[in-house]
Amino acid sequence: MLKGKKIVIGVTGSIAAFKVPALIRLFKKEGAEIKVMMTKAATDFVTPLTLSTLSENPVIIEPFDPVDGSWNSHVDLGRWADLYLLAPVSANTLAKMAGGIADNFFLTACLSAKCPVFFAPAMDLDMYKHPATMKNIQILQSYGNQLIEPSVGELASGLCGAGRMEEPENIFGLVKSYFENKTGPLSGKRVLVTAGPTHEAIDPVRYIGNHSSGLMGFSLAEQAAEAGAIVTLISGPTDLKLAGSSIERINVTSAAEMHHECLAASKESDIIIMAAAVADFRPVSTSSQKIKKSGNSFLLELIPTKDILTEISANRKPGQVIAGFALETENEIDHATEKLVKKNLDLIILNSMREEGSGFKTPTNKVSILFKSGQIKHYPLKSKKEVACDIIEAISSMI
Numbered sequence: 001m002l003k004g005k006k007i008v009i010g011v012t013g014s015i016a017a018f019k020v021p022a023l024i025r026l027f028k029k030e031g032a033e034i035k036v037m038m039t040k041a042a043t044d045f046v047t048p049l050t051l052s053t054l055s056e057n058p059v060i061i062e063p064f065d066p067v068d069g070s071w072n073s074h075v076d077l078g079r080w081a082d083l084y085l086l087a088p089v090s091a092n093t094l095a096k097m098a099g100g101i102a103d104n105f106f107l108t109a110c111l112s113a114k115c116p117v118f119f120a121p122a123m124d125l126d127m128y129k130h131p132a133t134m135k136n137i138q139i140l141q142s143y144g145n146q147l148i149e150p151s152v153g154e155l156a157s158g159l160c161g162a163g164r165m166e167e168p169e170n171i172f173g174l175v176k177s178y179f180e181n182k183t184g185p186l187s188g189k190r191v192l193v194t195a196g197p198t199h200e201a202i203d204p205v206r207y208i209g210n211h212s213s214g215l216m217g218f219s220l221a222e223q224a225a226e227a228g229a230i231v232t233l234i235s236g237p238t239d240l241k242l243a244g245s246s247i248e249r250i251n252v253t254s255a256a257e258m259h260h261e262c263l264a265a266s267k268e269s270d271i272i273i274m275a276a277a278v279a280d281f282r283p284v285s286t287s288s289q290k291i292k293k294s295g296n297s298f299l300l301e302l303i304p305t306k307d308i309l310t311e312i313s314a315n316r317k318p319g320q321v322i323a324g325f326a327l328e329t330e331n332e333i334d335h336a337t338e339k340l341v342k343k344n345l346d347l348i349i350l351n352s353m354r355e356e357g358s359g360f361k362t363p364t365n366k367v368s369i370l371f372k373s374g375q376i377k378h379y380p381l382k383s384k385k386e387v388a389c390d391i392i393e394a395i396s397s398m399i
Contacts, residue, residue, distance in 0.1 A: 002176060003031030005188070008081045008113075010106055011051070013041025015156045016088035016122035016165035020046055023087065023168040024054040030176070035077065037061070039093065039106045063105045074105060078112035079248065079268060082188065082230065085175060086110070087148070088122030088165045091133055098136035114248040115230060118175060120148035122165035129162065148174060184228025185396035191229040192269040193221040194262060194276035194308075196236035198255045202300065203287040211360035212277035214238035216325075219388035220273055221247050227392055229271070234261045236276055255279050255305035266312045271395060273323045274309050275349075277360075281305060313344045321346045321398055323391070327360075329353045336370050346398060347371045349391060357381050369394050 007027060011017050020036075027034055034055040038048060048059040064071045089097075093106070097119075102108045110117070119140060127133060128150060141147055148171055153164040179188070195217020199207040218240050221233040231247045236258065242249060250265070252258045255278050266272055281302035291298070309324050316322060324345045326336040329352070336350040350368045353359045358366040358381065366381040369391065379390055 002027065002179060005032045005179060006080055006082045007032050007034055008077060008084045009034060009036050010084060010086040011036065011038045011042040011046065012088060012090045012093040012106065013039055013044060014088040014090045014122040015045055017042050017045035019165060019168050020087065021050055021054055023171060024051065026168060026172040028054065037106050037109055039104055060105060072105060074109040074112045077109050078114055081113065081115045083115050083175065084113050084117040086117065087120035087171060089119045091123045091127045094121060094133065094136050098139040117145040118148055119145055120165050120171060121150055123163050125163045127163065186224060187228035189229045189270040189399065190268055191224040191231045191271045191273065192265045193217055193224065193231060193273045194234045194258065196238040197277050198236045198258055198279045199253050200255060200279045200282035201286045202283050203289065203291045205290050208279055208282065210277050213361050214240050216365060216384050217275035218242060219384045220275055220391060223388040223392045227396065232265050234258060234265065255282060259306045259308050262308050262312060269320065271321045272312060275325050278308060279305055310343050321395060323395060324348045326350045327353060340370055340372065345372065347394065
């Protein structure tokens, strides 16, 4: 169940940090991939060398290396992880997390996490029972974080009571149980969805764009999350908001920005659904000032944008499922089939501008799904949420 799961273990300044090596061993024995981040205070209780040796990955403490300036990206770490396990968490770090403070790498990484976060407090009895600590725990739980309650036992101060970090075997069991009980056909799969239009600037006030609202892509992202997937949505300009708070949303404007973000996110994705209406052309140059109206005509020279789908497909990893969209106005099946083959896709979703209630800026869509095998499934007009369910079901059947 834990084989291949990506888990970040975060360690703060508490004597309970001596339990972390045993915790790492348990996860590694089950085949999990482990990365460790620490606060500076944590290094007083357990050495980074010990944890890096056991995890088989460098331990991250600082946001950058002071010698060569190389950067440790808290955002990339958040994208990588299937789960954050913060153990032990001191009263100080607990308070900072609750307040959204980000004055070290550990805290910035916590703010960037889109995956589930489990936290195991460890501190003296009176500190744990203090109203401020209790309130901070409630705040973190209200954000959706999972509390691993401290056990009652002998504390470092000599007192006996609540505040002792739960034992490694029990923490391991809770995390393993979480993954075992996580349901859905795409449970644990990483899904990348693109949505909306792109805007290719002509000058500071004008752009080349299209009528895409982004609703189809947003519906797909939400349904993939409902199916248990870890979802990243890369969206062009749109006013839409996500219903799923667990979905990582990356906003872009241009095709070039969409290209950059998609290539980065696709490397870690198991399923890629390219629903965005990316511009095929962009201006050769963009004026830094508003272009004034003069003469009887204006010539705008355009060049092709990069073909994101073709590039991702050409560099796909084994087992990756890639789906594209085809919005057609004539010879729909022929053109969609040609795109399916040319871009080496596993399936393509066809919708026609000639169908009433289908296409851009409508709450409904009527699609056909063409599979690499040659199979074609036709669907009646439905809401885009229902269409998204059909598409996710079709993709799930291929996993």
